[in-house]
């Protein structure tokens with residue numbers, strides 16, 4: 001079979017992938033050595049893409065309610081309900097909520113339908129939760145949403161500052177590039193309240209108080225001015241500086257008050273300031289710790305101010321670098337998928353509305369911005385939005401105050417969900433579900449963090465009746481009466497139109513322009529190799545503002561709110577290395593499950609001791625919006641009074657661990673991006689009486705109904721880790737039918753049941769009150785054995801056991817205990833030595849920071 005060149009389904013690094021089909025629904029995945037983003041490397045998520053393309057859980061036919069429907073019926077219904085709603089209540093009574101995981105062609109068509117034909121701008125995207133502050137900050141500073149950096153800049157920078165970015169976990173291939181540069185001779189500074197694995201490896205980590213980035217950056221700017229590194233010549237020629245800008249920046253000598261606000265040591269702060277001032281080739285890379293804040297836009301501009309004032313922009317190795325989350329967050333911005341932009345980097349200025357209207361020959365141009373995500377779902381709740389179409393996102397999980405979002409979805413008269421999986425927390429509220437073709441089945445383009453546009457290509461046939469998103473939207477457009485506007489038969493046609501619009505009446509005012517590409521024929525489009533648009537933006541000092549000058553934006557640190565009596569702590573939310581958002585894909589991979597199997601609330605040891613919370617116990621995290629139970633992880637990497645929880649678990653995968661229920665539905669006033677990173681919160685220990693697990697071939701028919709249950713993908717099946725109170729006997733009803741063997745020890749509240757199916761293990765249930773539970777690895781492996789072992793109920797093989805501990809290296813399946821033993825016994829001194837001994841860390845490299853950390857802890861254990 002020949003390999004197909006495509007791009008990874010996950011993050012905004014945008015790695016090139018070589019996919020080689022191996023028969024029906026099988027594929028081997030390798031990094032594409034010719035792709036500029038990754039030069040052949042892939043992280044753990046990319047490496048294991050092959051495990052996620054199975055058909056389990058897929059939505060394979062259109063559904064109206066719980067009934068299968070033909071495409072004709074479903075599409076007609078969607079078109080009719082949208083048309084009728086618009087006829088009765090006007091265009092602003094309907095909305096689309098779309099995603100940075102759509103391809104550019106899908107996105108373009110959805111945006112065109114809403115903004116040019118339905119006549120509303122009520123189309124917003126999950127990028128609102130992700131990149132909106134960067135978009136607003138870029139627009140304020142540069143006059144256009146341009147990321148003025150490329151990955152190549154990292155190779156020549158002398159200082160790399162990571163602000164609110166857990167790059168080692170969230171953009172691992174970019175991180176490997178950063179490490180390579182730092183191992184040569186660059187310095188790395190990490191600014192993050194948590195000591196992440198990224199921070200662990202930095203030359204300097206500033207664990208600032210959350211939400212004090214503006215104070216830090218303003219302090220640094222004042223320091224730079226006093227140190228004489230402000231580039232006055234650059235400012236005079238290329239930047240508009242508002243009156244009194246410098247007055248509000250503050251006094252560069254007042255390091256102590258900055259240190260107090262940010263709660264870091266003045267010594268560390270000084271080190272950072274001196275390093276920054278002394279290093280012209282600096283890249284400041286930032287992500288959600290900056291964007292997802294009620295002051296997100298100001299925080300972005302605090303960073304652009306620094307780079308503009310020191311002239312560190314438009315030059316090799318010097319740039320502010322907003323790194324994007326989703327694979328096509330950038331493509332979405334290019335087509336104008338946000339409610340606040342129109343199309344092709346144009347806003348709603350009347351001449352733009354007229355221009356795009358001319359280009360589309362649009363009958364009903366939207367003339368002003370639509371509802372931003374948080375407002376959109378609020379309006380859904382009030383009943384003003386009466387028909388909603390959700391594509392490629394799961395707002396019932398990922399929106400702030402997700403409990404209210406669910407109520408709003410449940411109350412909405414008409415909800416359409418296009419997704420690849422049959423049941424999501426959002427699609428349970430859908431009146432119509434439309435089966436979308438998934439990664440590997442669809443064709444189009446994506447734009448990564450550094451403006452590189454790459455093709456995604458199909459290497460599998462779409463299963464069942466699944467169809468690409470652009471097709472689905474075009475069909476609805478046609479059926480709503482706009483046949484000639486949505487005539488597309490293939491993504492290449494949409495691509496050409498998108499490129500023509502980018503260049504249409506564009507005399508250079510908009511940097512985003514792909515004129516040469518509008519002429520690409522179908523074959524050329526199919527053969528397209530990755531290219532970066534925009535060259536080195538602003539290299540000539542000209543910006544996309546009317547006067548060609550960039551803007552310094554006065555920004556002020558907001559007072560840090562005092563802790564509230566009832567909600568005395570602060571909740572931070574974010575990502576795990578090996579899971580992707582609501583886990584619809586990564587949740588299928590047993591290998592990826594091994595890194596972090598359950599949703600943990602990380603809490604500082606002092607707080608845990610004060611509140612009686614123990615490592616591995618359960619704890620309830622509450623905010624005024626809602627509460628959810630997590631397993632506690634007591635970790636000195638947290639600041640005191642600050643908690644961290646992951647965003648990945650849903651109703652499908654756990655009874656608790658629902659981060660989305662907790663944040664407030666509050667957003668940055670300029671960008672509309674929610675402040676996901678700091679919510680006033682409280683936590684309390686939750687007592688349980690028993691714990692246990694189920695291991696089952698395939699899936700359980702339904703989720704165990706107990707205080708704590710989390711689903712873990714395992715080879716050939718599923719495991720559920722559980723804890724609860726009261727009687728655990730009800731769990732037995734979940735087990736499949738078959739021959740049953742059991743061992744009950746009532747004194748210790750222990751119950752072990754195995755179900756055999758023709759002599760093979762089909763399921764086990766182990767529960768105990770006081771006794772220990774065996775690790776479930778061996779039982780999981782038994783699912784694959786043709787004949788059940790006689791020691792099933794012991795939970796282990798006859799003879800000696802090796803407990804490998806939690807898996808650190810997902811590629812080679814190497815456990816923590818194996819690594820620690822090897823470090824001690826074989827005197828392994830560095831990460832390559834661990835690689836030579838155990839293979840760990842030698843494939844995708846995502847676990848290398850974890851290995852480095854083990855060497856340090858194990859080393860100190862030796863000394864002790």
Ligand SMILES: Nc1nc2c(c(=O)[nH]1)N[C@H]1C(S)=C(S)[C@@H](COP(=O)(O)OP(=O)(O)OC[C@H]3O[C@@H](n4cnc5c(=O)[nH]c(N)nc54)[C@H](O)[C@@H]3O)O[C@H]1N2
Nearest residue numbers: 164165166170210211287288289325574575577580581677
């Ligand atoms: N493994 C994995 N990778 C992913 C994703 C995934 O789901 N899983 N998702 C992708 C997407 S869509 C996105 S948007 C990116 C997100 O990538 P990141 O932004 O790197 O990830 P997060 O974990 O959301 O948050 C980053 C860090 O911000 C810190 N932070 C919190 N508050 C503050 C603050 O006030 N100031 C500062 N300076 N820092 C703060 C947090 O402690 C956290 O470590 O990841 C992408 N990559």
Ligand SMILES: Nc1nc2c(c(=O)[nH]1)N[C@H]1C(S)=C(S)[C@@H](COP(=O)(O)OP(=O)(O)OC[C@H]3O[C@@H](n4cnc5c(=O)[nH]c(N)nc54)[C@H](O)[C@@H]3O)O[C@H]1N2
Nearest residue numbers: 126129130392393394398418419420436573581582584676
């Ligand atoms: N508390 C908290 N909340 C957050 C964040 C945080 O840090 N903290 N981060 C926010 C950020 S940055 C982001 S990006 C969001 C992500 O949040 P979501 O976008 O809600 O998360 P996903 O799980 O990626 O949802 C994508 C959905 O699209 C489906 N899908 C995949 N491919 C396709 C396709 O080709 N077509 C269609 N139609 N469907 C497809 C998947 O099955 C899945 O259901 O979460 C946000 N929410």
Ligand code: SF4
Nearest residue numbers: 008010011015043046
């Ligand atoms: S860094 Fe990992 S998840 Fe991101 S695009 Fe590359 S392989 Fe995919």
Ligand SMILES: [Mo]
Nearest residue numbers: 129130325326
């Ligand atoms: Mo994101």
